[in-house]
Amino acid sequence: MENDVLYTSNRNKLKSIWLLPFTLIAVILGWAIANIGITIGMMVIVLPFVIAFVIVLFYKPRFGIYFFLVYCFLMPTLGKHIVGIQFGLGMDAILVLIVLSLLFNTTNRYRIRHLNNDLFWIAFVWFVITVLQIGNPERPSFEGWFYEMRSTTLYWILTVSTGYLLLNKKKDVNIFLNIIIILSLLGALYGVKQNILGPDAAEMRWLEAGAKVTHILFGKLRIFSYYPEAAQFGASQAQLSIMCFILAVGPYNKAKKLWYLIAAVIIFYGMLLSGTRGAMAALVGGGFTFLVLSKQIKMLILGSVIGLGFLGMLKYTTIGNGNAQIVRFRTSLDPEDASLQARLRNQKKLREFIKNKPFGAGVGTMGNWGTKYNADKFISTIPPDSMYVKIWGMYGIVGFIIWFGSMMYITGKCSGIIWKTRDPVLKNQLTSICAGATGILLCSYGNEVMNAMPSSAVIYFSWVIIWLSPRWDTPLPAGNSK
Template identity: 45%
Template sequence: MILIVGALMVIFIIFLFKDPSIGLTALTVYCFIFGIFAREIGGIPYGIGIEVFLLLIWIAVIILNQQFNWKSLNNNLTKLMLIWFIISFVEIINPAGASVRGWLQEIRSTGLFPILIIPLVFLLYNSKKKLDLFLIVILSLSFLATLNGLKQQFIGLSPGEQRFLTEGGEITHVLWGVLRVFSFYSDAGQFGASQASFTLMAIVLAVGPFQWWKRLILLIAAGLFFYGMLISGTRGALFALIVGAFFAIFLTKNIKVLFAGLTVALLFLAFLKFTYIGNGSYQIYRLRTALDPKEASLNVRINNQKIIGQYLASRPFGGGLGVIGTWGKEYNKDKYLSTVEPDSYWVKIWAMYGIVGFTIWFCMIMYIFGQCCGIIWNIRNEGLRYKMIAMMSTCAGIFFCSYGNEVMNAMPSSLVVSVCLAFIFLSPNFDDKPET
């Protein structure tokens, strides 16, 4: 196995130095499937493979630097990601005194990956062909994730998946005897949110000005993705659909579509809120509880936020990176925040960076989303505009869904958001005469 992997790495590096964009495509695939290796093979932390890919790609880019347009990095998205990385780096001296090892683990997803991935998109994916390739890759990988989820639901679990449940995953992934499907993602929350965001992406693309057979395939895929969201049992994924749909409808610039879309969305919410139709299906019943303000887990989360708020009242810069969540339990057991579950990426940012850092982060995301909407609004090519709307709605859905779960900071959602935002900023370079 070592010899085979070594030989494949040599071949990969040869191709990488001929065309570094191959490395970014390989990284995209890896970010979707490395959970399979972690569960079925184990032995090493496969998440480190992301850094290995990024290191190799950046080495190739630096060596071949004359081939790339480095001026393309002079944009607001890259600048803001750099500012956020610097803020994250400075958190190492947070006066709350969180563990350096916890900081090192947390900064990877919070600050390092975006500032390493986004510039690569501007340098390596600067063509319409690369845009289409990326869309095909992520939709295909999400479809494979759906198939694996269906396998878990109707056929059974692999040895690695069963071990994941036995070693503690069963507490959150088997409720009332019903499996919350997680496919090859880290958990059901990540799987459900991803399936919801790709449902919306496929629907937006399906109503775009493309060949009929492509639109048919996308509609079928959207139906399967939606079912994958349901069997994940992830209630927060509903808001990825709602918020993402709002962005998609708004960006179409079509009054009829806006009215029809809002009507469908309101009818769907009314169906969930005011009827009991479909309660015989556990998946529909669980999705319906997302709109119940008296739902037990929602109240637990609200109480946790109150506790964190009281603790942070005298700590405007938070408790430091890695002080809460998984890395808090492992490296900061002596810190109070490590005993409280964040249950949300927004809350996690608030706890780690304090109200000062959270305000900067939230305003930064809102500014990026606002500029993306402005860019999309001015795109003339209808086909390109629908692709950007699909990407924007996906990013918006993942961001707002992260209020309920840690989604935006985990793979593959983290990579999808980074690459999609970069493509939106790149899209004016792909814009040509309006399609007839």
């Protein structure tokens, strides 16, 4: 058969048929890259991986949650290094795909009725309030509303709902902690590299585009690692540092305690490199939360003395003034600091502007999106400098009270759940998670931290895990009816 001329000829002819479409694809791809840019070529290369991801996601929806969490850490640096692609919209796409995978999942394991809990309804109410803000009397730009509402409410309600349905196993607590600790540790190491070798070409381009105004102070670079910017890097590192310190004193073997301690120290150093003064709130708030939830009066007193001693050292001494990062942290305790005074002046302007606007000036009127889409409005010229101030300006005093009340309720209930937890390992894990989330909430008073990635995703999933934790707790001893 092999010697048959017609057979050989037909076989070669069959093979040559495939040359035409592949040649055509190569020509089209080459033309697209030459005329549109390298971005289109990368999109074509990435497309098979996207298809594979969607297939896996529809079979294993839980995989989507973990992927989303990793993506939230790496997305900012992708945007700096690959120009022309809106990587931020990738978060929206992933969350929507997770929702679709849940709707079309044939196992019937994920039921909407499971979302009938107060954590979801709080997020839903805030989502409705944000939608109603489209009709704000100040008539803000719809484009500004759309982009702002994604970080203000969309990611909140989508992460809470998908997380509540998918993070339903006790092992998810360990996986969640491992992911955020490893990524934070790598972020700290990348920050050390950035501090020693300097930013790469793409990061320098980002700095020169305007970021150097806030990232190069007195000739010293504020390290931002692969995070959106230095403030987010510092706050996130502070959150994970205090979490790792809490885990290091948990009921684990020596090897695990050592792992957590090493991670805590390295991540703490990453926080110092950021030069973010607001990160101090995460350390203080997270540490105090741990001391209260530990239920040990002696530890609470000792920890409070040590904490107050540390703050006193920063405020009343000059110890460590040879280190630029410590000097910057020290200014956070100075009531006459120029940055603090500027923030107070901005808040005074805002107070005068919205005193007759109980529902604020509208979502998307402050911050980056306000400057871009609502430049004709006076409020867009007032830097928010804070998540709290931004909520106050956009939603008014009515919206701020609802939002702040929601934050206090969630924090209080998280603490109540942990207070009743009996499993010592689970209690330690939940305490670290709650302390980190509380720290980020406090950090958001000084910076827009809670509405930026990865802190936003971490804090929302933290709430979900604590809310779900009673189902994993150690059962009551036999005969105990409480």
